[in-house]
Amino acid sequence: AGTVRALADGTEIPILGLGVWQVRDGRTCEDAVRWALEAGYRHVDTAQYYRNEGSVGRAVRDSGLPRDEVFVTTKFDPGRRDPAAELERSLDSMGLDFVDLYLVHWPGGGPTRAWNGMQRALERGLTRSIGVSNYSATDIETLLGVADSLPTVNQIQFSPFEYRRALKDTCERLGVAVQAYSPLGTGQHLRNPTVTTIADRLERTPAQILIRWSLQRGLIALPKSSHRDRIASNADVFDFDLSDDDMTSLDALDRTNWTNRSLEHPWW
Numbered sequence: 001a002g003t004v005r006a007l008a009d010g011t012e013i014p015i016l017g018l019g020v021w022q023v024r025d026g027r028t029c030e031d032a033v034r035w036a037l038e039a040g041y042r043h044v045d046t047a048q049y050y051r052n053e054g055s056v057g058r059a060v061r062d063s064g065l066p067r068d069e070v071f072v073t074t075k076f077d078p079g080r081r082d083p084a085a086e087l088e089r090s091l092d093s094m095g096l097d098f099v100d101l102y103l104v105h106w107p108g109g110g111p112t113r114a115w116n117g118m119q120r121a122l123e124r125g126l127t128r129s130i131g132v133s134n135y136s137a138t139d140i141e142t143l144l145g146v147a148d149s150l151p152t153v154n155q156i157q158f159s160p161f162e163y164r165r166a167l168k169d170t171c172e173r174l175g176v177a178v179q180a181y182s183p184l185g186t187g188q189h190l191r192n193p194t195v196t197t198i199a200d201r202l203e204r205t206p207a208q209i210l211i212r213w214s215l216q217r218g219l220i221a222l223p224k225s226s227h228r229d230r231i232a233s234n235a236d237v238f239d240f241d242l243s244d245d246d247m248t249s250l251d252a253l254d255r256t257n258w259t260n261r262s263l264e265h266p267w268w
């Protein structure tokens, strides 16, 4: 689970991380992060908006792992004004001196609005890298037109069912790594027959199949769970490969082509 790759700014990021969206309860969140670190995860993804930064920080500190060995992401809530000031507050809640990655959570107020403040947070050493989340291809291109420091990642919902090829291609062409949140479709894709058939044949769980698909498509995957056994098994994905045929069957689950016009999320 500690397998890493380089971002465009030269920093290294583990390609699998624990997501903690909607893990509101402090004890539950702290347990989940602790179990993840015990299972070998070295990457945790939180946000101001999730209201669990304190629990994430406590679990990271209590793990006894050197700070440099755990990759911590948080996100700026664009409903607020000043990204650098907000990150100071986040760091205060977490009891950490810096995060590894700080994202604009969504393009609220326009895709460029927060970027100066994000760059200030970077210059001040409050974060090692900066990036965005829920940005469309147009949003990314608009931002690149004004940015001094480029966004290293775009974190978007991504799975075979939400397979945003054009957005992924644009990000990759521009050197922006794509992070997949809700790679299991918030759990809804785990019972799909195509997924379960492949899982049964390979003697793997449906979650492992979907996470493996994300990794083989070049994404940084951020599955979420608050159960200890699931957290561990979701990271046990580095000793098998999906064949080209299985990848192609999963690719065919894409719903974004035919639903594109009716989607409420503008970044689809």
Ligand code: A2P
Residues within 6 Å of the ligand: 019, 181, 182, 183, 184, 185, 186, 187, 188, 190, 205, 207, 208, 222, 223, 224, 225, 226, 227, 230, 231, 233, 234
């Ligand atoms: P739980 O937290 O109770 O384990 P996503 O990462 O796409 O947002 O999906 C998260 C959802 O999928 C959560 O509801 C989580 O439930 C569930 N989930 C995560 N891993 C597994 C797994 N290995 N088996 C079954 N459900 C899982």
